[in-house]
Amino acid sequence: MTSRRRRLSAHDWAEAALEALGTGGVAAVAIEPLAVRLGTTKGSFYAHYANREALVSAALTLWEQRSTEAAISTLETEPDPEARLRRLLTQAARRAGQNLSETNIMASAGHEPVAAVVRRVMQRRVQYLVSLFEQVGFPRTEAVHRAALAHTAYVGLIEMMARLPGALPIDSPGATAGYVESVVALLLHRTGGGDPQEKPEGLLP
Amino acid sequence: MTSRRRRLSAHDWAEAALEALGTGGVAAVAIEPLAVRLGTTKGSFYAHYANREALVSAALTLWEQRSTEAAISTLETEPDPEARLRRLLTQAARRAGQNLSETNIMASAGHEPVAAVVRRVMQRRVQYLVSLFEQVGFPRTEAVHRAALAHTAYVGLIEMMARLPGALPIDSPGATAGYVESVVALLLHRTGGGDPQEKPEGLLP
DNA sequence: TCACGACAATACGGTACCGTATGAATACGC
DNA sequence: GCGTATTCATACGGTACCGTATTGTCGTGA
Known part of the structure; x- marks a missing residue:
């Protein structure tokens, strides 16, 4: 095992946040539960984002990108x-x-x-x-x-x-x-x- | 003014809960905020309902009744x-x-x-x-x-x-x-x- | 009329979360 | 390898809420 617990990037958090958003809405984008889910602590989170709002925003950006990509691919x-x-x-x-x-x-x-x-x-x-x-x-x-x-x-x-x-x-x-x-x-x-x-x-x- | 603050019934709470439900979803049916809105404290609430779930349920019953009534009245x-x-x-x-x-x-x-x-x-x-x-x-x-x-x-x-x-x-x-x-x-x-x-x-x- | 039951106020402990502080662990450029 | 920046762990204080306990107050019916 190269890294039992690799370090996380801002993108990892955004990805997890997007999943939470799709599962339980904006209320489910909660830092502490996500940290548990990612096998880390919230101390880590604040190294990547200023606050919860920023995370929600990042997740939404991800969603918007994928939504439009999907729409385009159907068109081609x-x-x-x-x-x-x-x-x-x-x-x-x-x-x-x-x-x-x-x-x-x-x-x-x-x-x-x-x-x-x-x-x-x-x-x-x-x-x-x-x-x-x-x-x-x-x-x-x-x-x-x-x-x-x-x-x-x-x-x-x-x-x-x-x-x-x-x-x-x-x-x-x-x-x-x-x-x-x-x-x-x-x-x-x-x-x-x-x-x-x-x-x-x-x-x- | 006959009663500056009349006593409340279970129905009053259900009514307020229904309004909250329509305004902010089930998460907005919170006892303490509702108590404030009704000009009382949550101590009173637990005289009428066993817990929050019971209140949500009562509000939903109210909603169901009115929804079906409305549908019928249109029909007549x-x-x-x-x-x-x-x-x-x-x-x-x-x-x-x-x-x-x-x-x-x-x-x-x-x-x-x-x-x-x-x-x-x-x-x-x-x-x-x-x-x-x-x-x-x-x-x-x-x-x-x-x-x-x-x-x-x-x-x-x-x-x-x-x-x-x-x-x-x-x-x-x-x-x-x-x-x-x-x-x-x-x-x-x-x-x-x-x-x-x-x-x-x-x-x- | 007054006792009893219905309603209300307050205080308390518990949970789940946000955000900050502080220091330790790790990665990486040099 | 060493220093610095990034990442992580932990502890803390704060907010908003649930539910219980305790005690107080009112209204009504026997």
């Missing part, structure tokens, strides 16, 4: 916007059950520093959704509406699946798949939803 | 199921911005006693939505899908509006109204959404 492969949208929604829904961490982070948005980061991430996602719906051919306001619907439905879904498993009648893996199918079809369906648009396929570049 | 007046659905969704969305309390209670569902109550309330709502969509003429699975979509969209909407005001591009009162219109239209629109259903209007009783 598929050229067709409709297929892209379809894939995005399907994948998001499939991972919904495991996303307790995202839900917990969002729940910590009562804390303003958390809210600022979460707001950025969410706004980016919604904007991206809007652009996809526009690329698929919906006019601006309709695209905004559908993006908002898709996004809020996603947020509500992870909230329900993570916190209240079994409460939705679509909770079994099979039923979820059918549900997602149905929602995607509805979201992509052209209809006179408020704008004078009824054209079935043709879209202007 | 309108006979036509489609109009009823329309009204329900519209009203829910309009109140979305103020529903921080519901969001906070839901966020406390990490606490299992809270989760049990919230699950009941949510299941009731979804079931009611399913029944409305069935009455409107959708077959069972399609009704389940649309109910789930409506409900998750609602949960996501209050979450976003309450915690991250301004993050959605439909946040101004006018824009919200347009959004709701659009969503209601989409949810009520007949389409081959996964079931062999393509008939445009006619529905069997």
Whole structure:
């Protein structure tokens, strides 16, 4: 054994803090418990960070980076916007059950520093959704509406699946798949939803 | 002034606890702060409840009662199921911005006693939505899908509006109204959404 | 009317955490 | 290898809360 207990870096603490944040919200980012978990003492912590706030902030930065990276990686492969949208929604829904961490982070948005980061991430996602719906051919306001619907439905879904498993009648893996199918079809369906648009396929570049 | 400081009942404590629960989640249901807020001391609290858990439980009971009462009252007046659905969704969305309390209670569902109550309330709502969509003429699975979509969209909407005001591009009162219109239209629109259903209007009783 | 039970005030000990202080252990440039 | 900076351990004081104990006060019904 080279080092029975290697020394820790600020990054190690941020990583542990992010995990705690996803597990129990901002309240769970507590120095002393984290120190125990990392096999050290809080004396060490204050060598890396000025205070608890700084640690929370570092964890959030980590989360923001990964959230945007993940969003980008999903985008890369598929050229067709409709297929892209379809894939995005399907994948998001499939991972919904495991996303307790995202839900917990969002729940910590009562804390303003958390809210600022979460707001950025969410706004980016919604904007991206809007652009996809526009690329698929919906006019601006309709695209905004559908993006908002898709996004809020996603947020509500992870909230329900993570916190209240079994409460939705679509909770079994099979039923979820059918549900997602149905929602995607509805979201992509052209209809006179408020704008004078009824054209079935043709879209202007 | 008849009583500068009247004596308190268990109900007064439960009421205050419910407000705290809606304001800061289950963590905010703390006896000493509540005592201050009620103008008394915690010595009094333990005359009414065995411990903090019992108080949380009492507050949740209050919430559950009111939640179901509210749901019922919306139902009474309108006979036509489609109009009823329309009204329900519209009203829910309009109140979305103020529903921080519901969001906070839901966020406390990490606490299992809270989760049990919230699950009941949510299941009731979804079931009611399913029944409305069935009455409107959708077959069972399609009704389940649309109910789930409506409900998750609602949960996501209050979450976003309450915690991250301004993050959605439909946040101004006018824009919200347009959004709701659009969503209601989409949810009520007949389409081959996964079931062999393509008939445009006619529905069997 | 007055005793008893319901409510209230205060004090206490306990837990979990934050942040500081101080000194010891370790890594690393030279 | 030696000195300095980084990292770690421990002890301390402070805050916010839970729950108990003790004793005081009030209101109401027999």
